[in-house]
Every structure is written in C-alpha cells, then in structure tokens.
Amino acid sequence: MAKNAIVIGSGFAGLSAASFLAKAGWDVIVLEKHDSPGGRARQLKESGFTFDRGPSWYWMPDIFERYFHQFGKQTSDYYSLKRLDPSYRIYKNDGSMDIPADFTELKKLFESIEPGSSKQLEKFISEAAFKYKTAMDKFVFKPGQSIAEFLDPDIMKALFRLDLFNSVKTHVRKYFKNPRIRELLEFPVLFLGAMPDQIPSLYTLMNYADIVGGTWYPAGGIFSVVDAMYQLAIELGVKFLFSENVTSIKSSSSYIQKIITDKNEYEAEVVIGTADYHFIENNLLEENDRTYSEKYWDKRMMAPSCLLYYVGLNKKLKNISHHSLFFDTSFDQHALEIYKQPGWPSDPLFYVSASSVSDDSVAPEGCENLFFLVPVAAGLSGDSESMREKYFRMIIARMEKHTNQNIEGAIIYKKSFAQTDFIQEYNAYKGNAYGLANTLLQTAILKPSSRSKKLYNLFYAGQLTVPGPGVPPALISGEIAANEALKLFQ
Ligand SMILES: Cc1cc2nc3c(=O)[nH]c(=O)nc-3n(C[C@H](O)[C@H](O)[C@H](O)COP(=O)(O)OP(=O)(O)OC[C@H]3O[C@@H](n4cnc5c(N)ncnc54)[C@H](O)[C@@H]3O)c2cc1C
Incomplete structure (x- = not known):
C-alpha cells in the first residue's frame, strides 16, 4: 500500500x-x-x-x-518568461538610475559613476559567481541537521573564498568607494531580511543572481x-x-x-x-x-514585516519602470527603525512594482497596476486605517514628485495589507512577511x-x-x- x-x-x-x-x-x-x-x-x-x-x-x-x-x-x-530591461530603477533625491540587464552596459554605468569600477565589478561578480555555485552545490540543498553535512573537502578548500565571517557591507567596501554603487550592490541582501552589515558576505551570491541571473517576469x-x-x-x-x-x-x-x-x-x-x-x-x-x-x-531576528498597497489607476503613467526602488531617504535611519530601535519609520524607503508596464493582462486597457511595499519592523502594533493612510500619502507624494505627475487623482482601486493581516491571514509570527x-x-x-x-x-x-x-x-x-x-x- x-x-x-x-x-x-x-x-x-x-x-x-x-x-x-x-x-x-x-x-x-x-x-x-x-x-x-x-x-x-x-x-x-x-x-x-x-x-x-x-x-x-x-x-x-x-x-x-x-x-x-x-x-x-x-x-x-x-x-x-521574459527578462526585464532595465532590471529595475533606483530613485535618489537627485534623480533616478536604470540598472541595465546587459553586463557591458552595467559596466559602462559603473565606470561613469566611479572610474575604474567596471574592472572591480568584473572581479566582484566573479567572486559572487563562485559563491553562488558553491552555495547551490554544497549548502542550500542540505537539511541542516548536522555540522557533518558541511564537512566537505570542497567546502574546506573554499572556506576562505566564501568569506563567511565578513559582512556584505565590508566586502562591498573593499571593491567600491562610491556610495551609490555601494548601495546598489547592497540592495539585494535586503531580500534576506537584514542589513548588509549583518549578512555574511557569502550572500553577495545575490549580486550574481541579480546582475548575471537577471530579473525576469512570468506572463x-x-x-x-x-x-x-x-x-x-x-x-x-x-x-x-x-x-x-x-x-x-x-x-x-x-x-x-x-x-x-x-x-x-x-x-x-x-x-x-x-x-x-x-x-x-x-x-x-x-x-x-x-x-x-x-x-x-x-x-530570533525576524525579517521585516511590511505595509502593502494594491492600487489600480484609471490612466497609464509616464516614464515608469516595472520595478522601482525609492531610495530617496536615509537608508541608515530606516534600517535603525526596522532592526535596532523597532518603531514606525519616520521617512521610509519603499518599492513599487508596476506589472502593467510589462503585461497588459493585469490591468484594464489604459490603466496601471501598482503594488507598493514599505518594509517595517516585525512585531509592531498599531497598523490602524489612519496609520496606513498616513504612510500611503507619504509615499504617493514622493512618487508623484520623482515621476513628475499626478497619481493620487487617478486611483480607482486601493487596498492595504499590514502586520495584523499577516497574522490573521497566515498566522505569521510577529506579523513577519518573509x-x-x-x-x-x-x-x-x-x-x-x-x-x-x-x-x-x-x-x-x-x-x-x-x-x-x-x-x-x-x-x-x-x-x-x-x-x-x-x-x-x-
Ligand atoms: C510582500 C511580500 C513580498 C515578497 N517579495 C518577494 C519577491 O519579490 N521574490 C521572492 O523570491 N520572494 C518574495 N517574498 C517572499 C516569498 O513570497 C516567501 O518567502 C514565500 O512565498 C514563502 O512561501 P511559504 O510556502 O514558506 O509560506 P506561505 O506562502 O506563507 O505558505 C504557508 C501556507 O500555509 C497556510 N496556513 C497557515 N496556517 C494554516 C493552518 N492553520 N491550516 C492550514 N493552512 C495554513 C497559509 O494560508 C499559506 O497558504 C515576498 C513576501 C512577501 C510577503
């Protein structure tokens, strides 16, 4: 049987x-x-x-x-599947930067920001490729039941190169000086739920996933x-x-x-x-x-929770990218408010996905589909309607300013989702998202x-x-x- x-x-x-x-x-x-x-x-x-x-x-x-x-x-x-190009856009206070899917184009971008950095990027990515391959072959599929799983001669040989005891932040700083480049290379580890100074440098494998593996979109x-x-x-x-x-x-x-x-x-x-x-x-x-x-x-240190907004617009927006990161306020301050002194953020970074830029099927004709994500500390209380609205107004105003167009007036659908929903819908400990x-x-x-x-x-x-x-x-x-x-x- x-x-x-x-x-x-x-x-x-x-x-x-x-x-x-x-x-x-x-x-x-x-x-x-x-x-x-x-x-x-x-x-x-x-x-x-x-x-x-x-x-x-x-x-x-x-x-x-x-x-x-x-x-x-x-x-x-x-x-x-289609590969997105640009992979994503980053907004800073003084303008935006598209991250090209093509490696040669990306090297040109790096060189324009920090002379000499394209060569450094090649070296950095070659290390990240090594880490990605080693992690996939030797770490990621292990059940994690015993240290013996990792007593592998190849891991022992690679220990130094895997750079387990340095942080992503230290590693990135060894290669690049410009704050904009550093931030760009530190961003992918945010997916891992902690700050670049807390994540082992092994995880610069995420830069390989980003830059070489690419950002894709399933229809x-x-x-x-x-x-x-x-x-x-x-x-x-x-x-x-x-x-x-x-x-x-x-x-x-x-x-x-x-x-x-x-x-x-x-x-x-x-x-x-x-x-x-x-x-x-x-x-x-x-x-x-x-x-x-x-x-x-x-x-345990939880990955952040988040405030989410699903928004439908009755018009198409000008000049927006499928994935946009609004890094126009202080990264360090927001990190402090998530990890070290958990509280409602003063002026958070946020992310917007506009899937209707790549896919007509996800919005009515002539309309835009926007998904906003604001990371916040896990375990916060008080995500009342007024609190959600306060943050929505904050981020929509910043998006309007950076993209130079009215967005709020075009909203025909809006729904929010926050910690209490994570707990209610998914039984999530401290309302964690990831x-x-x-x-x-x-x-x-x-x-x-x-x-x-x-x-x-x-x-x-x-x-x-x-x-x-x-x-x-x-x-x-x-x-x-x-x-x-x-x-x-x-
Ligand atoms: C807002 C957000 C954005 C994210 N963005 C990305 C991204 O862009 N890329 C990426 O790779 N990852 C992303 N992640 C992370 C990724 O989505 C998750 O890590 C992944 O989906 C988790 O899958 P899971 O099966 O572990 O958990 P879940 O998806 O939570 O599945 C658990 C299931 O258990 C069910 N369940 C719970 N309690 C019970 C019960 N008592 N009885 C029966 N069923 C129960 C739940 O309903 C749920 O269906 C994101 C996560 C969030 C929340």
Missing part, C-alpha cells in the same frame, strides 16, 4: 513538498486554510486588476527550471508560477483540501496520530508543516511536542530545524526553516523536507 502524507499549507513550500512525495508514489493531501493555493503569493483580482499579493521579483531562474526538470517538465510547459505575474506548481501537483495525484484550517495536532509515543481541522480529522504516516513554523509549534502542537520555547522564538533574517547565527544548522526533534514523523518546510526566505528557497525547502521524510519512511 502507498505511504501517505499530510502537508499543511499550499504556499510554494507546501506545493513543492507535496509534489516530491507524490512523485515518490505517496498519497498526499494538502490542507490549506485559504480557498486557493499560493499562500503569500496568492492572487488578488478586483475591479479588472490582477495583483500578486506578495512576491513580485522572479530571480534565480535556474532554481525554477531545476524544480520543474525534476518532474520531467520545464517552466515553458506552464508559463512564459500573468508570479501567480503563474503558483498555478504551474499547483497544476503539476494535481498531475502527480496530490489532493488539495481548501478552506480547511488546521486547528490542532495530536500525538502519542512521539508520533503524530491526528491532524484536526475545523472540518475533519486526518491520520497520516508523515506530516510536513509549511504554515508558519512558530504557529505550528506553539498553537497546533501540545506543549511536550514543541522543539522550541517561546523564549527561543523571541530571540520569515527569519539570514544572519550568520540563523543560517543552516542554526535555523529552526527541518525535522521536529520531538515528533518522529513531523517535518518542516517554508521560509522559517532551511534554506530561508524567498520563493526559490521555499521551493528548495519543500524538496528538502520531502527528501528527509523519504529517507526515513520510504
């Missing part, structure tokens, strides 16, 4: 874990509290606009290709990837039960016996929890079954474990365990958890 598994949650990690188990011949049921798959990447369709609710950057196309390849498929079987938005993974899971025989909220997990003799939802009870040989790790531990498991204490969680920060002390074996230390048949995947936050890592974490389960139960 086929083995059976329950996967809790149908975000990228849940879709991935379920598909790998189904490929191995298991009967798999996914229990999802929402009425559609995708988790943080679900779709919002309103007033003719189609928004991606969360992720908007498609980086590391190799990881997505690798994922589908393992099932005998390719991404193009499900969705089409229809990031939800096309969710849909592709969901279709694939169905082809593999995975059964999805939507609008089914898991409310508790009962165990006996260190094994899970029952998964209880608001509708039913289930039994399974293996359970893979991909909902928020802290929530599963502290709200679904009985006290004796928890690996980590509340104190442990409280000491899990745990990837600091050195929260990497690999130092992350919450991909296997429960108390319950033999419970595994974890998702952005709070290995390898970390982001869509590509979530796909990988599902694969890791499924492989761990297969190792022990197949």
